[in-house]
Every structure is written in C-alpha cells, then in structure tokens.
Amino acid sequence: MTASPHVESAAGGAPTLRQILLSPGYRRLLLLCLVLGVPIALASYFFVSLQHVLEEWVWKSLPHAAGYDRAPWWWPLPALLLAGLILAPVVTRLPGRGGHVPVEGLGGAPIGPKALPGVAVVALAALPLGVVLGPEAPLMAVGSGLALLAVRALHRTSDASSAALLATAGSTTAISTIFGGPVVAAVMVVEGAGLAGVQLVALLLPCLLASATGAVVFTGFGHWTGLPTGALTLPDVPPNVTPDAGDFLWGVPAAALIALVVAAGRAIGRRTQAAMRRHTAPRTVAAAVAVGVCLTAYALLTGRSPEEAALSGQAVLGELAARPESWSVAALLALIACKGLAWAVCLGALRGGPIFPSILIGAATGIACAGLPGLGTTPGLALGMAAAAAAVTGLPLTSAVLAVLLLGQDAHHQMPLVVTAAVVAFVTAQLVQRRPPGRA
Structure with a gap:
C-alpha cells in the first residue's frame, strides 16, 4: 500500500487539504483504518479484561485462598520480586524491550509486531503483580503493533509516513478502550502531534475514524448493548458544588x-x-x-x-x-x-x-x-x-x-x-x- 497523506501539489509546493483527501492513497488508508477499528478494539477489550482478571486473582482470590480477608502487609514483597524476575529478561533480551521506558512519556517510535510478545508479557504477567504503572502504554503498543501486523498480513507495502499514521491510528483505537471513548484519545493526538492546518487534519481523520469505529464494540449497535469496558471511570463523586x-x-x-x-x-x-x-x-x-x-x-x-x-x-x-x-x-x-x-x-x-x-x-x-x-x-x-x-x-x-x-x-x-x-x-x-x- 502506498497510502501516504503527503502528496505534492500541482505547483510543487505543500499539498492542500483537498488534494490530500482526493488522493487514492489517502482514501485507501482511511478505508483500512475503518476496517481495522473493530478488530483492534476487540483485541484491546480482551487484553484489558484479561489483565483485570489477573489483578483480581493476585490481589483478592489468592489472599482469600490463603486464609486472609485481604492481601496482608507482606504480600507485595514476593509479588514484586516475581514481577522483577519476569521483567528482567524482557527488558534485556526480547525485541522492543517490553516497550518504552515510562519516564520518557508515551512517545517514541511505533512498536512493531516483533515487540508484541514482550509487551504482552509486561502487561499480563508483570503489571498484575503490583507494578505501579498503568495499562495505557502497553495498550497503545498493542494497537500500533496489530495495525502494522494487519498491513503485513494483507501483503501490502507502505512508506514510512503511512506506517506511522497507521500505527498512530491503531494506538488511538486501543487507548480509547480505557479512556472511555474516542474523544480524549483524539484530543491527545491533536495536542501531542504539535501540528497545525493540513497536516493536523490528515493525521487526525484516520485516528478518529478508527477509534470511533472501534468504540461501537463498547457502545453497542442497534439491539446489541456492547461489551462492558474497564475504562477509567468514577461511578460516584462527592456532592456537586460550585467553586467559590x-x-x-x-x-x-x-x-x-x-x-x-x-x-x-x-x-x-x-x-x-x-x-x-x-x-x-x-x-x-x-x-x-x-x-x-x-x-x-x-x-x-x-x-x-x-x-x-x-x-x-x-x-x-x-x-x-x-x-x-x-x-x-x-x-x-x-x-x-x-x-x-x-x-x-x-x-x-x-x-x-x-x-x-x-x-x-x-x-x-x-x-x-x-x-x-x-x-x-x-x-x-x-x-x-x-x-x-x-x-x-x-x-x-x-x-x-x-x-x-x-x-x-x-x-x-x-x-x-x-x-x-x-x-x-x-x-x-x-x-x-x-x-x-x-x-x-
């Protein structure tokens, strides 16, 4: 696939938004994002659900089975020791080293398919043991890796620009799972990209399309109510007051x-x-x-x-x-x-x-x-x-x-x-x- 949003205008300068939208490559890229939204959202759902089940097992089911009402004070010591033993070979030997170092933020090059095993081990074997980090970075890595893997499975080729855009769209779809919808993820793309004008729209459209399509998995469609999601939510908040x-x-x-x-x-x-x-x-x-x-x-x-x-x-x-x-x-x-x-x-x-x-x-x-x-x-x-x-x-x-x-x-x-x-x-x-x- 050669769906790059970067096309040249007739005058040889920067392309206009109309030229980008009408280019065959960009339209194929939008269609691919539309198709990928649902499977990536489903994969993200099962990924987050499995992580939640493992957390419940480590911190509730196991202590109850051992005769405790809740995790005892010493519980984190063996749990985190095991997490460290799992992570050590991941960050030193596996491709991708388990993902980006979190102190660097959520940025960095897209995570390719080869890094998916290491990311999965981090999220499903180490994080549930009590590592004080969130699921958003591994989830974004899974989304970008699956998007690039799908392109390879379709025997398509893409330039660096299209690959980066597809990876971003996949990450946006995945992170919408825990942010409760595409709005926060889309705003994050807008603000984090540091772009403006034509470039911003060209980047944002595939991300919005993929994440909005994927959101149907959770919001429902017609008589189907959708899948319950473990998004970051506050079911109850203190009484409503007007700030003074x-x-x-x-x-x-x-x-x-x-x-x-x-x-x-x-x-x-x-x-x-x-x-x-x-x-x-x-x-x-x-x-x-x-x-x-x-x-x-x-x-x-x-x-x-x-x-x-x-x-x-x-x-x-x-x-x-x-x-x-x-x-x-x-x-x-x-x-x-x-x-x-x-x-x-x-x-x-x-x-x-x-x-x-x-x-x-x-x-x-x-x-x-x-x-x-x-x-x-x-x-x-x-x-x-x-x-x-x-x-x-x-x-x-x-x-x-x-x-x-x-x-x-x-x-x-x-x-x-x-x-x-x-x-x-x-x-x-x-x-x-x-x-x-x-x-x-």
Whole structure:
C-alpha cells in the first residue's frame, strides 16, 4: 500500500487539504483504518479484561485462598520480586524491550509486531503483580503493533509516513478502550502531534475514524448493548458544588504543589533510568523489590491493604472519589508518599504507562488539601486529577478533557477550576523540569 497523506501539489509546493483527501492513497488508508477499528478494539477489550482478571486473582482470590480477608502487609514483597524476575529478561533480551521506558512519556517510535510478545508479557504477567504503572502504554503498543501486523498480513507495502499514521491510528483505537471513548484519545493526538492546518487534519481523520469505529464494540449497535469496558471511570463523586473564591485561592497553589510532586517523581525516575543502563537485569529485580518495600511500608503505616498503593490506581481512584471521608489525611499523605515513590522507581526501571498512577496521586493530594479552610472536596478532587495529568503528560488540554469526562455531571461547575489547574500545573512542570518531556 502506498497510502501516504503527503502528496505534492500541482505547483510543487505543500499539498492542500483537498488534494490530500482526493488522493487514492489517502482514501485507501482511511478505508483500512475503518476496517481495522473493530478488530483492534476487540483485541484491546480482551487484553484489558484479561489483565483485570489477573489483578483480581493476585490481589483478592489468592489472599482469600490463603486464609486472609485481604492481601496482608507482606504480600507485595514476593509479588514484586516475581514481577522483577519476569521483567528482567524482557527488558534485556526480547525485541522492543517490553516497550518504552515510562519516564520518557508515551512517545517514541511505533512498536512493531516483533515487540508484541514482550509487551504482552509486561502487561499480563508483570503489571498484575503490583507494578505501579498503568495499562495505557502497553495498550497503545498493542494497537500500533496489530495495525502494522494487519498491513503485513494483507501483503501490502507502505512508506514510512503511512506506517506511522497507521500505527498512530491503531494506538488511538486501543487507548480509547480505557479512556472511555474516542474523544480524549483524539484530543491527545491533536495536542501531542504539535501540528497545525493540513497536516493536523490528515493525521487526525484516520485516528478518529478508527477509534470511533472501534468504540461501537463498547457502545453497542442497534439491539446489541456492547461489551462492558474497564475504562477509567468514577461511578460516584462527592456532592456537586460550585467553586467559590476559596477554591480558586487554594486551588492554584495546590495545582502547583501537585506539579512539583509529579516533577519530583519524574526526576527520581530519570535517575533510576540512568542507573539501569548497567547491570540491567539484576537492577530491574532490585527496583521491583524496592517498589514492593514501598507498598509494604504503606500497609504498615496505615493498617490498610497494600493493594491501595499498588497497580495503576484505577479502582482506588473510584473508591476515593465515592468515599473520601473514609480516608484520613494521614492515610492520604502515606498514599502520596509511598505510591509516589514506588511510581517514581517504576518510571525509570520497569514498563507500563505513567498516567494513571499520577492521576490517583494528584486526586489524593487534592482531597488532602480539601481540609484547608475554603477548599471543598469535589474541587480538590477535580483540580488534583487535572493537575497531575497535565504535569505528567505535558498536555494540558487533554488533561482537562479527561478530568471533565471523569467528573460526569459535576463537570459543568468544576470546568473553570479544572482548566485553571491544568494550566498552572503544566506551566509549573515546564519551569522546574531540566529537559523536555516525551510527547504522548
């Protein structure tokens, strides 16, 4: 296939949007994205579902079978040791090394089909054991790898531009599975591409088409209700309130504080990444054990389950939003410190996505700050999620849209504070970082 969006205009200059849309190669590429949307979405669904089943087995079924009501305080130590032993040969021997290093963001070259086994091992064998990273990076890698694999299976050839576009469309379709639809993923493409005008539209159309087609798998079609998805959702949030002057007065420094916490985690992650360049295999195991120690410390300090500080934090975020009063400020601070340190180590040493754990850390920080006079719980939750996402991704618009979708019916009132927090956190993170973050 030679479906490149880059065609030359009659005058020999840059092509117009009309010329791109009418070119046979680009139309074939749109058709291919339309066809690939559903199978990639189905593969992503089963991928995420299997990961969720494995997490439940490790952190609930096994402790119950061993006679415990919940995972005991020492549970993360053998679990993370096993995760390190699994990851060590993946990051040193398998093609693709299990995916991008998470401290570099979600960017990098597309993951090809040869790297899919390593990515699958990371997501299905290591992450469920308690690695403090999200499923978004492996899921995007699976989407891009499957898209490129489909092109090869059809015995088509493509230039570098078309291959990159197809990989991006596949990643967008896959990540829509956990972002609850194509909107956040599409905004991420727009903001992360750093493009404008004709180039932006040419890139965005295939991504929107593939992700929207894939979304039918989850939204349903006609009498078919669709498949249930494990997307990042908040089924319950604190009572709806309209932000006042106190929320903004406290919200701005709280967003800056969250950005500093995230930036500190990224700095530790970069140091960890540098340390992993030598003796990678044993240091990978050591880093995983260090994460287990952080999770164990959380359980010992709070008397709560170590599962709350482990994994991506999607389930705990829902619990925190639904019942913030069940968490003391001390427990929230312990969660921020222990999960934050574990996340920082994982950023530089292990494999997975950096976004989801940071959102929980930001939400916990915002709710902890809600004890200040004048700052409400709902505004604290809203600004915390938006600020953390903006600081870790460097994409304030994407982060604001994600926070708004998570808040549901409360989003209308919280939107000004969400946008303000995202901008403040983005600017703060840009000012304190030493090197530009990787693009999503």
